[in-house]
Amino acid sequence: xxxxxxxxxxxxxxxxxxxxxxxxxxxxxxxxxxxxxxxxxxxxxxxxxxxxxxxxxxxxxxxxxxxxxxxxxxxxxxxxxxxxxxxxxxxxxxxxxxxxxxxxxxxxxxxxxxxxxxxxxxxxxxxxxxxxxxxxxxxxxxxxxxxxxxxxxxxxxxxxxxxxxxxxxxxxxxxxxxxxxxxxxxxxxxxxxxxxxxxxxxxxxxxxxxxxxxxxxxxxxxxxxxxxxxxxxxxxxxxxxxxxxxxxxxxxxx
Numbered sequence: 001x002x003x004x005x006x007x008x009x010x011x012x013x014x015x016x017x018x019x020x021x022x023x024x025x026x027x028x029x030x031x032x033x034x035x036x037x038x039x040x041x042x043x044x045x046x047x048x049x050x051x052x053x054x055x056x057x058x059x060x061x062x063x064x065x066x067x068x069x070x071x072x073x074x075x076x077x078x079x080x081x082x083x084x085x086x087x088x089x090x091x092x093x094x095x096x097x098x099x100x101x102x103x104x105x106x107x108x109x110x111x112x113x114x115x116x117x118x119x120x121x122x123x124x125x126x127x128x129x130x131x132x133x134x135x136x137x138x139x140x141x142x143x144x145x146x147x148x149x150x151x152x153x154x155x156x157x158x159x160x161x162x163x164x165x166x167x168x169x170x171x172x173x174x175x176x177x178x179x180x181x182x183x184x185x186x187x188x189x190x191x192x193x194x195x196x197x198x199x200x201x202x203x204x205x206x207x208x209x210x211x212x213x214x215x216x217x218x219x220x221x222x223x224x225x226x227x228x229x230x231x232x233x234x235x236x237x238x239x240x241x242x243x244x245x246x247x248x249x250x251x252x253x254x
Contacts, residue, residue, distance in 0.1 A: 013050060070089070112162050
């Protein structure tokens with residue numbers, strides 16, 4: 001197997017006549033934290049959605065664990081995966097969204113166990129045991145029976161992280177996980193993400209939290225207008241950016 005858990009190779013993405021990703025290539029090694037930075041509309045969210053097969057790419061290929069996503073091996077070569085096979089592939093790459101996407105009529109624990117019971121066919125007592133352990137990991141053991149409406153934004157996002165972890169993915173994708181949060185609750189979500197990074201979880205994070213990127217990332221990737229314009233270690237990108245576009249972007253937000 002390759003050293004890369006995720007390999008994005010020459011990916012283009014069109015929405016009709018509008019192209020939003022241009023020849024994007026990126027490898028993410030196992031255990032690495034890669035942070036995507038750049039202005040709104042630069043393609044970060046679309047790229048993450050393509051990795052998780054919420055959007056289909058127009059050209060190029062994406063491999064997770066050396067398997068081309070959206071395809072399966074067949075005696076006559078690769079063929080398009082069925083919806084069921086895509087769901088199984090998608091489970092390898094958990095995704096945490098800006099807006100939590102929790103089921104409002106389910107408790108925190110039920111939100112976490114839903115996929116385990118329905119997709120993984122795990123018996124309810126075992127699923128609940130795993131769910132409670134994950135709630136404890138994200139600091140919400142006492143909120144198992146609370147509904148999303150009774151949780152703060154930061155608490156809801158931590159439940160969403162626990163839900164993604166429940167499927168035991170090899171890769172976690174974060175799409176601006178703190179952008180919808182009050183400033184008071186941003187820190188508690190970032191603390192959970194730091195713990196995940198320290199535990200060796202492979203992560204790709206789109207964020208405007210530059211302090212987090214500088215502290216946690218193994219590599220920072222600057223995107224603009226659907227292209228990667230610079231990539232490097234945080235110290236290099238933040239301390240001595242080579243791209244004029246990166247320089248302008250950082251000068252406005254740091």
